Amino acid sequence: MLTLPAVLLLGTVLITLLLARQSWRLPPFPGRVNFLAMQLSASWWATAAAAETLALSPTTKLFWAKMAWTGIVGAPSFWFLFIWSYIHGEVSARWRQVPMVMGLVTWGMAMTNDWHRLLYASAQPIGGEPGAALSYVHGPWFLAVTIYLYTFMVLSFAVTASGIGRAAPAHRAHYVGFLLAVAVPWVANIGYVTSNVVLFDIDPTPFSFLITGIVFYWLIARRRLFELLPIARGALLDAVPDPVLVLDGDGTVVQANPAAESLVTSPGRLIGRRLDGVPEIGPVLVPQALAEPSDGPAPRLVQVGNGPQAREFEVTRVPLSYDGRSVGQLLLLRDVTLRRRIEARLHDTVRTLDTARQEAETLLAAEQEAKRALNSFLSMAAHEFKTPLAIIDGSAQMLLLDAEAKAPAMIPRLEKIRRAVRRQVGILETCLADDRLSDPSLTLRRDDIDLPALLRGAASAQADGATDRHLELELEDCPPRLSGDASLLELCVHNLLNNGLKYSRPGGRVALRVWSETGEPRPMVRLSVTDQGIGIPPEEVERVFDRFYRASNVRGAAGSGVGLNMVRRIAILHGGGVQVESRLGEGSRFTLSLPLGTEPRAAVMAVSHSG
Known part of the structure; x- marks a missing residue:
C-alpha cells in the first residue's frame, strides 16, 4: 500500500514531468535538450x-535500487551540461x-553486482518487519x-557562480535560483553519503527533487527564466563601447551595457x-525598434538630447531568433x-575652398589677360625699338668710315655705340623669341640651315x-646642313656664346666645338x-x-635668367636637349644636342654635373 514516502516521491515525479512538459513547450533555449534529460533522469530516480x-521483499528493494542508477548518474551530469549551455552557449551533442x-x-555494474560486489558489498534490512529499508555497504565502484x-x-x-558575476542585476536572480536548485539535492546526498542521514529510512536525495522542481517552476512561471535567449550577454556586451539594448517581444529592456545606461539620467x-x-x-528609439528592416539590418540616424550636449547615433536593429522563432531584438547605437x-x-x-577656387580662377584669368596684354606690348615695343636701333647702328657705321680718315680718336667711341646697339638688339630678340615660345600654337619652321655659316656669324657678332x-x-x-628653325x-648659339x-x-678662352654622332636611336x-x-x-x-x-655667384653680372631656359625650350622643341658640366672656379661646358633629321616636337632634357 501507499506510504507517505512513496506519495512524496511520486508527487516529485509528477511535478518534475509536468515541469519537463512545460519547458518543452517554451520557445527553444540553449541547453533545452540537456535540461529535459536532467528532468527525466531525476524523474526516473524518484520513480525507482x-x-x-x-x-x-529485500530482493525487490535491491532491484529497484539498482534500476535507479541511470537516473542517479544522469541527473547531475545533464544538469552541468545544461548550466554550461545556458551560460556559455550550446555544447556539442557528443558531450x-x-x-x-x-x-x-553503472547500471550494468549494478545489475551484475552479485557476481563482483563492486557496487554493493552487502545490502541488509534494518528490521524484521515486511518492507523494512535496506542498509547498504558500498563497494569501490560506488x-x-x-x-x-x-x-x-x-x-x-x-x-553558475561565474554567471552570477557576469550577469546584469535583473538576471542574477536566475543564477541564484540555479544555485539553490542544485544545492538542495546535493546537500541531501552529501549528508546521506558522509553521515548516513536518511529520510523515512532511505536516501533523502530523491525527496529533495521535489524542492528543486518547486524552485524551477517558480523561476519559469514567475521569473520568465527561459523566455529570452541569453544572447549578447556578460563580458562581450560590456566590452562594446557603443550602447547596446536587448529588448524582449514586449519592448522591455532585458539587457543593456554600461554605454546604454549612460544615456539615461538614472x-x-x-x-x-x-x-x-x-x-x-x-x-x-521606439520607431527604430518597430521598423521592419527590408534588406538586412540597416542603420538609421537618430539624435539623443538637445543643444550642445546632443549626440547622434546610427541605430541598427537586429532581430533575435532561435530555431527560426523570434524572441526579441537587439538595438546597436553607434555614436557618430x-x-x-x-x-x-x-x-x-x-x-570655402570651392569659393576660393572660383576666386583664384577669376584672378588667374585676369592675370593671364594682363600677361597677354603685357606680352603684346613687349612684342610691339620690341618691333618699334628695332627700327631706331637699326638707324643708330647704320649711322655709327657711316661715321666709322669717316672717322678712319678724319678723326681716328672717335673710332673706339663709335664701336662702343655699335656694341651697345647690338646688346639692345639681342635683348629685344630674346623678348620676341620668349613671346613666341610661350605661344601654345607655336609651329617650328623647318629651314635648310647652312650650319657652319650660322655658327661663324654668331661667333663673329659675340666676339665683337x-x-x-x-x-x-x-x-x-x-x-x-641642319634642318630646323633658323632664327631660334x-x-x-648666341645665348650659349654670350x-x-x-x-x-x-683674357680667358671660350671654345665652340661642333661634331656629329651617328649612334642609336638617331643621328645627332x-x-x-x-x-x-x-x-x-x-x-x-x-x-x-x-x-x-x-646662380648665387653671378649677382654682380648683368642678366635676366631667361637665356639658358630659352636654350632648353628650343632644344626640346627640336627633339633634342641640353646638358651642363661645371666645376666651381674652373669653368663650365654646355652641350646642345639636336637631331640631324626631321624630328617630332618632343625630347627629354638631361642635366648632369661633375666635381
Missing part, C-alpha cells in the same frame, strides 16, 4: 526510489554521450561513481523598463556625433662685344661651348635652366 519504498555511457555502465558525480557538482557550482535602472517609458531615449561634426566642418571647408676674351671655333667635324637655333664670354675672366649633332669662367656651385647646377634663375 518510490518503487523501492513500496517493495516488501551527452558521457552521462549516457556512464549511466549504462566510490568511483561518487567522485564522478561530485566532480560535476563542483563544476556546476563554479559555472544609470542602473534601465533594465526591466519598457523602452517607450524611458523619456531620454524612448521617443527616438564626432564624425557628423567633422563631416559638417569638412563640408564647410569644401565650400668681348674683345678682351678669346673665342675659338672647332668646326672640322661640323655637318654642313641662331638665338640658342653666357660663356660673360662669365669668363679677361652636338654643339659644346666650353669656358674658363667662374663655374657653377654643384648644388645649383640642376637649376640653371629654370626660368629667371641665376
Whole structure:
C-alpha cells in the first residue's frame, strides 16, 4: 500500500514531468535538450526510489535500487551540461554521450553486482518487519561513481557562480535560483553519503527533487527564466563601447551595457523598463525598434538630447531568433556625433575652398589677360625699338668710315655705340623669341640651315662685344646642313656664346666645338661651348635652366635668367636637349644636342654635373 514516502516521491515525479512538459513547450533555449534529460533522469530516480519504498521483499528493494542508477548518474551530469549551455552557449551533442555511457555502465555494474560486489558489498534490512529499508555497504565502484558525480557538482557550482558575476542585476536572480536548485539535492546526498542521514529510512536525495522542481517552476512561471535567449550577454556586451539594448517581444529592456545606461539620467535602472517609458531615449528609439528592416539590418540616424550636449547615433536593429522563432531584438547605437561634426566642418571647408577656387580662377584669368596684354606690348615695343636701333647702328657705321680718315680718336667711341646697339638688339630678340615660345600654337619652321655659316656669324657678332676674351671655333667635324628653325637655333648659339664670354675672366678662352654622332636611336649633332669662367656651385647646377634663375655667384653680372631656359625650350622643341658640366672656379661646358633629321616636337632634357 501507499506510504507517505512513496506519495512524496511520486508527487516529485509528477511535478518534475509536468515541469519537463512545460519547458518543452517554451520557445527553444540553449541547453533545452540537456535540461529535459536532467528532468527525466531525476524523474526516473524518484520513480525507482518510490518503487523501492513500496517493495516488501529485500530482493525487490535491491532491484529497484539498482534500476535507479541511470537516473542517479544522469541527473547531475545533464544538469552541468545544461548550466554550461545556458551560460556559455550550446555544447556539442557528443558531450551527452558521457552521462549516457556512464549511466549504462553503472547500471550494468549494478545489475551484475552479485557476481563482483563492486557496487554493493552487502545490502541488509534494518528490521524484521515486511518492507523494512535496506542498509547498504558500498563497494569501490560506488566510490568511483561518487567522485564522478561530485566532480560535476563542483563544476556546476563554479559555472553558475561565474554567471552570477557576469550577469546584469535583473538576471542574477536566475543564477541564484540555479544555485539553490542544485544545492538542495546535493546537500541531501552529501549528508546521506558522509553521515548516513536518511529520510523515512532511505536516501533523502530523491525527496529533495521535489524542492528543486518547486524552485524551477517558480523561476519559469514567475521569473520568465527561459523566455529570452541569453544572447549578447556578460563580458562581450560590456566590452562594446557603443550602447547596446536587448529588448524582449514586449519592448522591455532585458539587457543593456554600461554605454546604454549612460544615456539615461538614472544609470542602473534601465533594465526591466519598457523602452517607450524611458523619456531620454524612448521617443527616438521606439520607431527604430518597430521598423521592419527590408534588406538586412540597416542603420538609421537618430539624435539623443538637445543643444550642445546632443549626440547622434546610427541605430541598427537586429532581430533575435532561435530555431527560426523570434524572441526579441537587439538595438546597436553607434555614436557618430564626432564624425557628423567633422563631416559638417569638412563640408564647410569644401565650400570655402570651392569659393576660393572660383576666386583664384577669376584672378588667374585676369592675370593671364594682363600677361597677354603685357606680352603684346613687349612684342610691339620690341618691333618699334628695332627700327631706331637699326638707324643708330647704320649711322655709327657711316661715321666709322669717316672717322678712319678724319678723326681716328672717335673710332673706339663709335664701336662702343655699335656694341651697345647690338646688346639692345639681342635683348629685344630674346623678348620676341620668349613671346613666341610661350605661344601654345607655336609651329617650328623647318629651314635648310647652312650650319657652319650660322655658327661663324654668331661667333663673329659675340666676339665683337668681348674683345678682351678669346673665342675659338672647332668646326672640322661640323655637318654642313641642319634642318630646323633658323632664327631660334641662331638665338640658342648666341645665348650659349654670350653666357660663356660673360662669365669668363679677361683674357680667358671660350671654345665652340661642333661634331656629329651617328649612334642609336638617331643621328645627332652636338654643339659644346666650353669656358674658363667662374663655374657653377654643384648644388645649383640642376637649376640653371629654370626660368629667371641665376646662380648665387653671378649677382654682380648683368642678366635676366631667361637665356639658358630659352636654350632648353628650343632644344626640346627640336627633339633634342641640353646638358651642363661645371666645376666651381674652373669653368663650365654646355652641350646642345639636336637631331640631324626631321624630328617630332618632343625630347627629354638631361642635366648632369661633375666635381
